[in-house]
Amino acid sequence: MFDRLRDEQPGCAEKVIAISSELTQPELGLTKEDQDKSMESIDIVFHGAATIRFNESLRDAMQLNVIATRQLLHLAQKMKKLEVFVHVSTAYANRDRKNTEEIVYPPPVDPRKLIESLE
DSSP: OOHHHHHHSTTGGGGOOOOOOOTTSGGGGOOHHHHHHHHHHOOEEEEOOOOOOTTOOHHHHHIIIIIHHHHHHHHHHTOTTOOEEEEOOOTTTTTTOSSOOSSOOOOSSOHHHHHHHHO
């Protein structure tokens, strides 16, 4: 999948910086140093952190998959050089649909109300 990228942009892997975080913590558990670095230098965010356990409690699944993503989006809005935010979601998010298109489907419930009820 990345052969073309490596061919056209040799050395691109050196630009990738993995930032460790804790999705259950305030500010995603990011250090002040990582937050400052992200504000000044990050131009692309790949967000794929989530739980895919089907027996996860609703509270934990919401924290890991929804609330943490919202926190990262808030952080991304402060990134001065951000050009792209890529969110890799759960493969089964639209399992009730026979065909899934590359569009944003409306949620079956208001996520803010669900978050409020869990809090």
